[in-house]
Each structure stands twice: as C-alpha cells, then as structure tokens.
Amino acid sequence: MKRQQDDKEEKKDAPSSVKWNFLTDMDGVLVKEDKPVDGAEKFLEELQGNDINYMVLTNNSIFTPRDLSARLALSGIDIPAERIWTSAMATAAFLDEQNPNGTAYVVGETGLTTAVHEAGYILTDTNPDYVVLGETRTYSFEAITKAINLILKGAKFICTNPDNTGPAPEGVLPATGSVASLIMASTGKEPYYIGKPNPMMMRSALRAMGAHSEETIMIGDRMDTDVKSGLEAGMHTFLVLSGISGVKEADRWPYRPSRIIDSVGALVGHTDNPLSVKDSDKVKD
Numbered sequence: 418m419k420r421q422q423d424d425k426e427e428k429k430d431a432p433s434s435v436k437w438n439f440l441t442d443m444d445g446v447l448v449k450e451d452k453p454v455d456g457a458e459k460f461l462e463e464l465q466g467n468d469i470n471y472m473v474l475t476n477n478s479i480f481t482p483r484d485l486s487a488r489l490a491l492s493g494i495d496i497p498a499e500r501i502w503t504s505a506m507a508t509a510a511f512l513d514e515q516n517p518n519g520t521a522y523v524v525g526e527t528g529l530t531t532a533v534h535e536a537g538y539i540l541t542d543t544n545p546d547y548v549v550l551g552e553t554r555t556y557s558f559e560a561i562t563k564a565i566n567l568i569l570k571g572a573k574f575i576c577t578n579p580d581n582t583g584p585a586p587e588g589v590l591p592a593t594g595s596v597a598s599l600i601m602a603s604t605g606k607e608p609y610y611i612g613k614p615n616p617m618m619m620r621s622a623l624r625a626m627g628a629h630s631e632e633t634i635m636i637g638d639r640m641d642t643d644v645k646s647g648l649e650a651g652m653h654t655f656l657v658l659s660g661i662s663g664v665k666e667a668d669r670w671p672y673r674p675s676r677i678i679d680s681v682g683a684l685v686g687h688t689d690n691p692l693s694v695k696d697s698d699k700v701k702d
C-alpha cells in the first residue's frame with residue numbers, strides 16, 4: 418500500500434512527457450495599463466527560448482496583430498505579430514469557414530477590415546452576406562444606419578465580441594456589445610458573437626497554432642470569459658490574480674480553474690511541466 422502511494426507521488430512530480438502549448442490572454446495577464454505584469458517578460462522569454470508553442474489572445478478587434486505587436490513593444494513586451502490572435506481574426510476565420518469568398522459590410526477599424534479582407538472577402542454595402550460589427554472609437558450614425566438596413570434586408574449579423582464596456586481614463590467607454598444592442602433594438606435581430614467567451618475563439622486559435630486542447634494551458638484573468646471558454650474548449654485553465662479577479666471572485670463560480678496563480682511569473686521555470694505548479698498561497702487564506 419505504502420509503495421503504491423510512493424509511486425503515485427513520484428508520478429505526480431515526474432516531468433511530464435507532454436509538450437505543452439500555451440494560450441494566454443493579453444490584458445491583466447501580460448500587460449496591465451500599458452505596463453508589463455510582474456514576471457511576464459521572463460515567462461515570454463522562457464517560451465521563446467525553449468521553442469514552446471504559444472499564442473496571445475485578445476478580444477480587441479481595433480488593431481492588426483502587427484499594430485498590437487508594436488504597441489506591446491512600447492510596453493516592453495516582445496510578442497511577434499504571428500503569435501497574436503484577435504477576435505477580428507477569429508471572426509474572419511469563422512466567415513471563411515462558413516461561407517468562403519463571401520461579402521460583408523464591416524463597421525470597425527483596420528484590425529477587422531484587414532482580417533476580413535485577407536480571408537478573401539469583398540467589403541461592400543450592396544447586398545452583403547454579412548454585417549460584421551467590431552470595435553471602433555468613431556462610430557458613425559450613418560454606418561450604423563446602413564448596418565441596420567442591410568440586416569433588415571437579410572444580411573446575417575456577426576459581432577467580434579460581446580463586451581459592453583472597455584476601460585477608459587474617465588471610467589468606462591461603450592464597447593462593441595453596447596453598439597450591438599443598439600442595432601439589435603432597431604432590427605430585432607441578435608448577432609452571433611465570435612470572441613471570448615465563445616469557445617469558437619479558443620478553437621480557432623488552437624487551429625492557427627496547430628495545438629490540441631488537452632495539451633494546452635489557457636491562462637487568463639477572468640473567470641467568466643477566459644476560464645469558462647478555456648474549460649469549454651477542453652483546455653487546462655490557469656487563473657492569474659494579476660488582473661481583474663481576486664481569489665474571492667474565483668470562488669463565486671460553479672466551475673474552477675486547474676490552478677490559481679499570482680501571475681505568469683509563477684510559471685517561470687515550469688513551462689515544461691506547468692501542472693507541477695501549485696496554487697497561490699492566497700488560495701489557502
């Protein structure tokens with residue numbers, strides 16, 4: 418009996434034979450208010466140095482991956498454009514899969530128009546297959562009116578992400594979900610949301626990086642989006658306490674992540690065997 422137990426212990430601590438992949442949220446995990454999170458640079462260095470497959474996720478559809486990579490570099494975080502997966506790219510991948518070489522009327526910024534265009538779509542306001550709504554800082558009444566009328570004429574309504582608000586220096590600002598509500602009220606049509614918490618976002622990222630869900634760790638700072646959709650896409654999930662959620666927030670939900678850690682810094686030295694990392698001491702308090 419004793420021997421069996423020892424074997425078990427040994428197995429638990431033994432280096433894993435799995436080659437782990439990492440999907441990580443961006444805000445609150447790697448950067449916070451344009452500053453790198455403690456340990457984020459070391460964590461990314463370890464992934465890059467050990468040739469570990471990873472992808473950084475964001476519901477932000479404003480910027481192209483190249484723009485985001487340059488913005489992160491200004492914050493001291495080095496992530497190549499090809500390691501960034503946005504809700505705009507997930508939306509473009511969805512459109513391409515559903516209806517290759519279709520047409521769309523896009524309300525959004527270059528992050529979205531570029532992704533949809535690169536997926537082989539024609540951007541038009543004449544009888545498009547889809548109306549695609551993303552984030553912008555300059556919503557035009559004219560564009561929204563056009564979107565509403567195209568949807569009423571039969572265009573399918575797609576939205577990059579359901580977030581109702583985003584952070585702003587003065588408090589919050591209305592985000593994509595709020596504008597979707599406006600269009601919904603005028604048309605009676607609900608959009609299909611692609612970004613988190615839709616696991617579609619995770620699955621398309623996994624496909625883009627060529628990884629299997631069961632060998633992938635999803636790292637995020639939100640229980641209701643990152644952990645929920647990570648779980649639903651079949652991944653191991655790590656909640657970090659460096660962003661929006663504290664330990665108490667984690668306890669409020671009927672599901673729990675595989676691990677709760679202070680920040681991605683806790684993974685430094687363990688990226689080859691991430692499940693060997695223990696919960697943060699804060700969990701026991």
Ligand SMILES: [Mg+2]
Nearest residue numbers: 442444445638
């Ligand atoms: Mg976040």
